[in-house]
Amino acid sequence: MKISDLLKPNALVADLKAKDKNALLEELTDALARVEKGLDRKLVVDVLKERERLGSTGIGDGVAIPHGKLKNIDHLMLSFGRSRDGIDFDAMDGRPAHLFFLLIAPEDSVGVHLKTLARISKLLKNPQVRERLVQAADGGEIYRIIVDEENNL
Template sequence: MKIAESLKKECILPDLEARNKVDCLMEFASCISSHLPGLAKDEVAHLLLDREKLGSTGIQDGVAIPHAKIKSLDHLVLLFGRSLTGIDFQSFDNKPTHLFFVLLVPEETTREHLKMLARLSRMLKKAPLREKLLQAKNVKEIYEILCEEDKKL
């Protein structure tokens, strides 16, 4: 599954206002609930936070991939957010997190979830790509960078 199939431009937040983990996840929940009215903001935020309690999804090199399974979803949804100041996401390398890919998946779709995680990780392990995403001027540029990179995978 291509990243572009799951990520809409409206779900790209180029300058997150949040300064901490809870507010950050609330910001994503708020964004998705306004674009997919079937999803309640509080439910999404709650599920994302519950997942964080099992262990941070703040991975390394300024990247986090928060994710949750949502009963009412029938397809995988991807959101992207960028914090220019960085957020303490209790990352494994203790570095602030700047780039967020939020993955919302229907229940019982382990395979798709895993494939998308793999796809994102293949992309995000490249330092020049991370730098490009940090330098991008707006939503359009971020979207184009991601789509272009996605084609190479």
């Protein structure tokens, strides 16, 4: 499953307004709800907060991949956000996160959920890709970078 197959341009936030983890989870859930009609916002945010209580999804190098699983959905859902200022996400390296992929998976998914997390991690492992995403002018450019770089994986 390709990231570009899951991420719709309308679920991308080029300039996040959030200043903390909880606000970020809400803002990216709202972005997801723009393309996933009928999504239960409160349930999604609660699932994400519960996952964060287990351990931060801030993986370091300015990246966080908040994720969770929901009953009653039948496909993966993805949104993306960028914070130029950065948000403290309790990352392993202690630095703020600037790039966020929010992934919601069906409760019974295992393989495809993990493969998608791994694909996102692989994409953002490259420091040049991270820098290009942070410096991109707008959401359209961010989306093009993700598509182009994913084709190089």
